[in-house]
Amino acid sequence: QVQLGESGGGLVQAGGSLRLSCAASGRTFSSYIMGWFRQAPGKEREFVAAIMWSGGSTHYADSAKGRFTISRDNAKNTVSLQMNSLKPEDTAVYYCAAVRYGSLWYTTPGEYDYWGQGTQVTVSS
Secondary structure, eight states: OOEEEEEOOEEEETTOOEEEEEEEESSOGGGEEEEEEEEOTTSOOEEEEEEETTTOOEEEOTTTTTTEEEEEETTTTEEEEEEOSOOGGGOEEEEEEEEETOOTTOOSGGGOOEEOOOEEEEEEO
């Protein structure tokens, strides 16, 4: 059973940085795509970034390009999202997600099979 657990959210001022982590357990993740999504109040869950566990190739939403970096640590079985130059519109609950034998181009929530509980990120202006 795949289990995902996010941490690292919090309150930060605009222009600041946060690093989110997702601890993954229950499987060997070499064949998985790991993704980060976010959901703001009253909005649909949206894709932020994805990484291929094996090889480390990445894909970003336009809103994340140049500001966010997704990475994975094979030894620790974690996936991280480094977020820089944060804006108030980045405020949302951020979710880690996983799918086996998926594609880096999976950008909709329905394409992912496993989800964490989410972590709140609030960016003040």
